[in-house]
Amino acid sequence: MAQINTAFQLPQSIRKDTLAYRQKLKVFLDGQTTATAFRACRVPRGIYEQRQAGEFMVRVRIPAGMVFPGQMKRLADLSRTYGNGVLHVTTRQDIQIHELKIEETPDVLESLLEVGLSPRGGGGNTVRNITACPRAGGCPDEAFDVRPYAIALSEYLLDFESSFNLPRKFKVAFSGCSQDCTLASVTDLGFFAHENDGSNGFAVYAGGGLGSNPRVGVKIEDFVEVDEVFQVAEAMKRVFDAHGDRANKHQARLRYVLDRVGEGEFVKLYKTQLEKLRQEQLQTPAIRQISSTSNGGASSTARPQPANGYEDWRKNNVLAEKEPGEFTVRLRLDLGDIPAEDLEAIGSLAQTTGEGFARTTQTQDLLLCRVREEDLPFVFERLGALKTEVVNTAGPKLVACAGASTCRLGLCRSRDLAKAISTELRKKDWPIQLSSEAIRISGCPNSCGQHYISAIGLQGRAKRVGGKLVPCYVVLNRGLAKEAQARLAEQVGVVPAKNVPALISAVLKLLVGRRKEQQSLESAVADAKEEIKKLTAGYSHIPSIDEQPEMYRDFGATVEFSLAGRGPGECGAGVMDVIRLDIDQAKEALNNAKASSDAKGKSNALYGSIVAAARALLITRGLEPSKDRQIFAAFSEHLIEPGWVAKETKELLDQALDYRLGDTDDIGHLEEPVGRMLVRVEELFRSLDANLNFRVEPVSKQSPKEKPPRDAEHVIDLRGVACPLNFVKAKLELEKIAVGQVLELLLDGGEPVANVPASFTEQGQELLEVSQCGECFRVKVRRVD
Amino acid sequence: MGLTEQQIERYSRQIILKEVGGPGQEKLLASKVLIVGAGGLGSPAALYLAAAGLGTIGIIDADRVDLTNLQRQIIHFSDDIGKEKVASAAEKIKAVNPDTAVETYLERATATNIRGIIKEYDFVLDGTDNFPAKFLINDACYFEKVPFSHAGILRFDGQMITVLPGRTACYRCVFDKPPPAGLVPSCSEAGVLGPLAGVIGCLQATEVLKYLLGVGELLTNRLLVFDALGLQFREVKVSRNPDCRICGQKPSITELADEEQAVCDLKASQ
Incomplete structure (x- = not known):
């Protein structure tokens, strides 16, 4: 294997695992494993299916964001040979190769291995890429260079099989100072570099995260010595492993453990693990300082005269580093995309100048660091020759998630909105400041675009106007990632998508005049809070479809905005929002009916409530009928017939239809059945899992054909199930697994935990563990016979 | 096949049993048992077997419900008088x-029809009232x-035995042939205590479940005799029998024939 320059050394276990993947794929392609089983094998290896069926994406982890010329060339080659020729930098410093065929993935993985790269842990319930400040080593604000620790911790954690089988994903970030360019304050485990009495160490935060239920991390360590990062990370990983909710993917992340047990208990759990680990004498990899690997070729070439635009470029895209005479050059990428040939060219450039490699950033850009001042004109010239425009960049940085154009559950087309905002802002001549601050856009509440920590953030949402859906965005302000001061953005209003570019333009215009020298965007936004609120309100009106039909179409879409076809995927939070809307509407109508003294008004309100309640869940079945009759028919077919809703509801719908058709004048007596229907609909709504399956039992004995998928692990959540039915269910589950395998149960305290484990022992099964996690208990039983 | 949520709840108290569990319950739901006679013994047996989740219960009986039946044939209610017994039992x-x-088989079990019926079943429960x-x-x-449970009741006494044909003692190994008519009184002459039918019928249902689940010791090669007045169980x-006319070494019965004995007066008894 060719010797490749790199900082991070892939553990042997990952090499072995990568070479074993080809056989696993073969077994699947030969039809010997199911697609579901194979999915469980490929996703933790960072191989995802894209929205287009049959197209795959490989997410390659780039520890600490350092990517070397040989690696860049290989990524470019692979993208050109097998993929679509465009690489994508993610907000967690990974690089993705898109549009691969599944048959090609073993070649891609093995080829990446040759240059010391792997997508292992790029997806699934694993330790994800460990990130670090993109300017670490050169940033004037940093306490010290955090990269060696991010690299060594990656090498340490990735060597354990347990790191690839956690309750959910586990993200770790290292920030060199409190400014928190890595978002360590809102991640599962975040390290902040500090110097204390001459020794280097970290303040540590844990349990933060964005996503559909965001929260800021809590401090678990004031200061630990740098060489203790392994113990700290391993301890928190074990807390997560033991207490993360494996039965409910929705509430599995570390922040839910924190929510469940409370901050005090959370820290105690961690400290207990840490004490144990301190006794254990971990085998940890060496911590190696990162040095420059550039051949300095640039400095020996003839220096070009600074060309046109050089000064603007320097002002906007070049930052001084702490070492005098050394500079960081930013290559601003449009939403993280970069053509393969450009990535390769940047690799060659890095080889001859700066530190010898490039960095990926949390704002989806690339950086060249430690570039000597005399090399800047040369770098400028070479960058100008790229296919991508990275020299003349203007306007604020936009970060967006994949959005509804490619993500299966996105509500709004966030990338198209980002482009529309760019176009709008290009009309103006904005004074630009080089900073990591960005406007962040998520197409749905899942926050992949990290809008919650943005000074100005946007989150996709659908609104219903006159029975039609309108693509909208929630406008959020004053989010901030910063050590000890992190805060989630607050909502200031909701505007239709088509008004967003104009609103952003107006807000920035307002701020340009106000923002003081060195003032952060967050603080400037805070100062103008009330005015921004007013501006937002001014843009929030939604005209009728006849007045302005384009309001009812999303950016980049030619047809009316619709949620039909949005199916199960990674997450369903956007769809949840829309369902909530209907349920609220149904409730309101029911309340109006109850309050109404006039028979006609009461009947009308009840009818409205029935329609909204019947419509609410249809989207989860991929349906979006608009006519009442179709809504009733679809509800009957997809919710009543499979047994999700009681049969009596069919009569209710029939009577509602009679009323609609004028066969009956009064349906006031239906108040109670409507209430019952609504209760059931809401119950089903609350039970929806990530794949949009209901997790409650059907009301009738006909069970639906499609059962919720079972997690790969043998886990059953019996919280809320009384004795002895909990034992019955656990026993039935145990009978399904092979002798020697282990079943894990979650039980309520009191009678359940007193009876169920004892019953298993009585029946000759082996009880391995009973441990408390929060208010419930985790029990592990091995099947003996 | 898997159990539905309702089934898990309905059968929870027997699924809990180590000897039953999910597989056992699924086995019961897939099993077929024939009850010959929807009378005193067949009534409790049918109800308990249905409650336990037997997949299919076959009932053969040619008679209609009579007022005199109700004292012990608890599957039939007052409103059922005049109804076919099989229909009344099926409803319950x-x-x-x-x-x-x-x-349901609305017919009398005879040499010509019985083999065709029982071969469809996993087990037969004899609830008849005549030799x-x-x-x-x-x-x-x-x-x-096909294995079966034999039982008979009279006055205050009952008897039963489980037969695995060709493997354990059969009814003929023990009794050879029906007694001469009139020697043993039939129910209508002797009377019978109602709960006795319940006790023995339930024991028969227990044997059915044990056999289907493959657990415990079946009542084979032992004739159980119950004396309700002394409240005593006795085992014989x-x-x-190597000379058994049907399962012995030189069997003389090689095809099915109806035995020659006047049946008891069913109108009055069962």
């Missing part, structure tokens, strides 16, 4: 457990190799 079984399928029928069931089960050891 369905009411107890809609999971259980019911096959020729009991020998007929014994012989038919031997030919079809029996064994296969």
Whole structure:
């Protein structure tokens, strides 16, 4: 294997695992494993299916964001040979190769291995890429260079099989100072570099995260010595492993453990693990300082005269580093995309100048660091020759998630909105400041675009106007990632998508005049809070479809905005929002009916409530009928017939239809059945899992054909199930697994935990563990016979 | 096949049993049992088996419900008088457990029809009230190799035995042939205590479940005798008779025939 320059050394276990993947794929392609089983094998290896069926994406982890010329060339080659020729930098410093065929993935993985790269842990319930400040080593604000620790911790954690089988994903970030360019304050485990009495160490935060239920991390360590990062990370990983909710993917992340047990208990759990680990004498990899690997070729070439635009470029895209005479050059990428040939060219450039490699950033850009001042004109010239425009960049940085154009559950087309905002802002001549601050856009509440920590953030949402859906965005302000001061953005209003570019333009215009020298965007936004609120309100009106039909179409879409076809995927939070809307509407109508003294008004309100309640869940079945009759028919077919809703509801719908058709004048007596229907609909709504399956039992004995998928692990959540039915269910589950395998149960305290484990022992099964996690208990039983 | 949520709840108290569990319950739901006679013994047996989640219960009986039946044949209610017994029993079984399928045969079990019926079943429960029928069931089960539970009740006494044809002592190994008519009084002459039918019928249902689940010791090679007045159970050891006319070494019965004995007065008794 060719010797490749790199900082991070892939553990042997990952090499072995990568070479074993080809056989696993073969077994699947030969039809010997199911697609579901194979999915469980490929996703933790960072191989995802894209929205287009049959197209795959490989997410390659780039520890600490350092990517070397040989690696860049290989990524470019692979993208050109097998993929679509465009690489994508993610907000967690990974690089993705898109549009691969599944048959090609073993070649891609093995080829990446040759240059010391792997997508292992790029997806699934694993330790994800460990990130670090993109300017670490050169940033004037940093306490010290955090990269060696991010690299060594990656090498340490990735060597354990347990790191690839956690309750959910586990993200770790290292920030060199409190400014928190890595978002360590809102991640599962975040390290902040500090110097204390001459020794280097970290303040540590844990349990933060964005996503559909965001929260800021809590401090678990004031200061630990740098060489203790392994113990700290391993301890928190074990807390997560033991207490993360494996039965409910929705509430599995570390922040839910924190929510469940409370901050005090959370820290105690961690400290207990840490004490144990301190006794254990971990085998940890060496911590190696990162040095420059550039051949300095640039400095020996003839220096070009600074060309046109050089000064603007320097002002906007070049930052001084702490070492005098050394500079960081930013290559601003449009939403993280970069053509393969450009990535390769940047690799060659890095080889001859700066530190010898490039960095990926949390704002989806690339950086060249430690570039000597005399090399800047040369770098400028070479960058100008790229296919991508990275020299003349203007306007604020936009970060967006994949959005509804490619993500299966996105509500709004966030990338198209980002482009529309760019176009709008290009009309103006904005004074630009080089900073990591960005406007962040998520197409749905899942926050992949990290809008919650943005000074100005946007989150996709659908609104219903006159029975039609309108693509909208929630406008959020004053989010901030910063050590000890992190805060989630607050909502200031909701505007239709088509008004967003104009609103952003107006807000920035307002701020340009106000923002003081060195003032952060967050603080400037805070100062103008009330005015921004007013501006937002001014843009929030939604005209009728006849007045302005384009309001009812999303950016980049030619047809009316619709949620039909949005199916199960990674997450369903956007769809949840829309369902909530209907349920609220149904409730309101029911309340109006109850309050109404006039028979006609009461009947009308009840009818409205029935329609909204019947419509609410249809989207989860991929349906979006608009006519009442179709809504009733679809509800009957997809919710009543499979047994999700009681049969009596069919009569209710029939009577509602009679009323609609004028066969009956009064349906006031239906108040109670409507209430019952609504209760059931809401119950089903609350039970929806990530794949949009209901997790409650059907009301009738006909069970639906499609059962919720079972997690790969043998886990059953019996919280809320009384004795002895909990034992019955656990026993039935145990009978399904092979002798020697282990079943894990979650039980309520009191009678359940007193009876169920004892019953298993009585029946000759082996009880391995009973441990408390929060208010419930985790029990592990091995099947003996 | 898997159990539905409702089934898990309905059968939870027997699924809990180590000897039953999910597989056992699924086995019961897939099993078929024939009850010959929807009378004193068949009534409690049918109800308990339905409640336990038997997949299919077959009932053969040619009679209609009579007022005198109600004292002990608890599957029939006052409103059922005049109704076919099989129809009345099927209704109750369905009411107890809609999971259980019911096959009804509105006919008397005879040498010509019985083999065709029992070969469809996993087990036969003899709930008849006369000797020729009991020998007929014994012989038919031997030919079809279907295990069965024999039982009989009279006045305050009951008896029962489980037969695995060709493997354990059969009814003929013990009794050879029906007694001469008139020697043993039939129910109408002797009377019978109602709960006695319940005790023995329930024991028969217990044997059915044990056999289907493959657990415990079956009542084979032992004739159980119950004396309600003394409230005593007694066991009589029996064994296969090498000279048995049907399962012995040189069997003389090679085809099914109805025994020659006047059946008891069914109108008055059962």
